Amino acid sequence: MKLDVVLRVVTKLMLPFMLVFAVYVQFHGDYGPGGGFQAGVIAAAALILYALMFGLTSAMRVVPTWLVEKMIPVGVMIYGGTGVVSMFLHENFLNYDAxxxxxxxxxxxxxxxxxxxGVFVTVSSTMIAIxxxxGGRGR
Amino acid sequence: MEVLQPILAHFNHWITIFLMVAGLYVVVARGNMIKKLIGLSLFQTSVYLLYISPGKILGGTAPIIGDNIEVYSNPLPHVLILTAIVVGVATLALGLGLVVRINEVYGTIEEDEIFTQEDDDE
Amino acid sequence: MESLINMVLLSLLAVVTIGVVRLRNLFAVIILGGIYSFLMASVLIVLDAVDVAMTEASVGAGISTVLMLTVLYMTRVEEAKPVHTPMLPIFVAGGTGAVLVYGTWGLPAFGLADTPINTHVGMAYMDLSIPDTGIPNVVTSVLASYRGFDTFGETTVVFTAGIGVLLLLRRGVSLARLRRKQQEEESKS
Known part of the structure; x- marks a missing residue:
């Protein structure tokens, strides 16, 4: 773990750009290629890269396990909640016109x-949780 | 080019079928479970091609509406496959989870060795 | 030109697939799988599926390669020599392939605009997307709005798979540990 200075420095340099790119893909998905699925996977990949370079424990200090496991159902609930809200506003489930x-x-x-x-939260947290x-099994 | 026309017309289909058959062969013939999962993902990626290829229109462009563009490829297969990829990696992770547990219990991920261990236990 | 690039990339894909099938070193196979995913992403770009290409590059080459390597770290790298002759699998796979190739003669040629798939519902979204939703990327508008219910199902599948993995792998009462304990007790008595 001592000889990988280059990898560590390059990782640190790349991480902010990866996270900004994830956000860009998320919010620019309406106008270019991208969307919740891709952004979620890219954000998860950024954290996985961090975990690979600096160890699983330091990654878990940044994004704790309990948070990740809470976020998986939260994403599905955001998605489903949007549908339920449109139902309460006298339209069909997931009809956003309401x-x-x-x-x-x-x-x-x-x-x-x-x-x-909702998709972003579910996908990214599921990938990180997996x-x-x-990683927890490996040791 | 005239001679090549029938080949060009179905080349995508044939490669799709080749990938599909290769995946099927790996799943059936190989006993190693990681290899089986790789075969399964080969099969899966061939299905991506199967869906996306017919939606392509030669001379068309990606289905993002812009100025001065007349021909777009079909967006519907893209939507179906986009979600399929993410679901695919989630199910792959589930399969790998099972592999890890099998390895912990039997100490091997070779199908044949697991069967011999089971036979010895009886 | 488009179809030429398409053919070259697809041929490379087939070559990589042969490597994946034949090699017995699983580490090499997984790395080849990453190359395969990137090639597939390039093919998808040629086929105008930019959203799908982006997903395939990040998921196929990124996440699944990392997951497979993590699992490989816990198991053996070398695959055992096959015990059975591969005659039956070759017969099954070859037979399936032959039937499928026979089926391709009835399919429309590559890249045409007047095929059944390109004349019905898919193309209707192209005209509807801007007036209905104001979203130029039709893939996003179909994914999240027209077929939102579909995507809800997919999200739930991802959720369920995540829960499944957590149930299988989270530290708790491990079967292996129980077995080891049992063996220790047996060896004592």
């Missing part, structure tokens, strides 16, 4: 945004 009846285009953009956030589970 969010703003006067500007349905705005409502659709809001709905897509919320749903993508990696933690496998």
């Amino acid at each position: 969010l703003d009846h006067h500007h349905t285009v705005h409502a659709q953009e809001w709905g897509v945004f919320l749903v993508e956030v 990696f933690y589970a496998f």
Whole structure:
């Protein structure tokens, strides 16, 4: 672990860009390639890279296991919650027009945004949780 | 080019079938469980090709609406496969989890060795 | 030109696949799997599926390679020599392949615009997306809005698989530890 100075420094340099790229992919998904699935995987990959370089324990100090395991159902609940809210506003499940009846285009953009956030949270936390589970077994 | 036309027309299908058959062969023939899972993902990626290839239109571009673009490829297969990839890695992780547990209990991930151990136990 | 690049990349994909099938060193196989995923991502870009290519590059070459290497770290790197002759698998796989190749003669040629898949629902989304949702990336609007229920199901599958892995692998009462304890007790008595 002493001879990998180059890898460690390069990892530290790359991490902020990876995380910003994940955020870009998430929020620019409406206008270019990307979306919740890709952004979630990229964000998880950034943390996995950190864990590979600096050890699982230091990664768990950054993003603790309990948080990751809470976030998995939270993402599904954000997604499902969007659908339930539109049901309460007298529309069908996941029909985002209900969010703003006067500007349905705005409502659709809001709905897509919320749903993508739900996907992002679920995918990224699931990937991190899976990696933690496998990494924890290895020792 | 005239002679090549029938080959060009179905080349994607044939490669898809080749990948599919290779995946199927690995799953059936190999006893190592990690290798079996790799075969399964080979099969899975061939299905991505199977879906995406017919949606391509020659001379078209990616289905992101822009100015001065006339021809787009079909977006629907992309949507179906995009989610399939992420679900695929989740199920792969589940399979690998089972492999880890099997390795912990039997000390091996070779199918044949597990069967002999089971026979010895009886 | 497009179809030429497509053919070259697909041929490379087939070559890598032969390597994956034949090699017995699992480390090499997993690294080849990463190369395979990147090639597949390139093919998907040529086929205009940019969103899918992005997912395949990050998932296939990134996450699944790391997961496989983590598992390989706990098990043996070298695959055992096969005990059985591979005649039956070759017969099964070859037979399936032959039937599938026979089936391709009925399929429309590559890259045409007037095939059944390209004339119905998929292309309708192209005209509807901007007036309905204001989202230029049609893949996103179909994924999250038109087929939101579908994606909800997929998210739930990811959730379920994550829960499954946690149930299997989280530290608790481990079967292996129980077995070891049992063996120790047996050896004592």
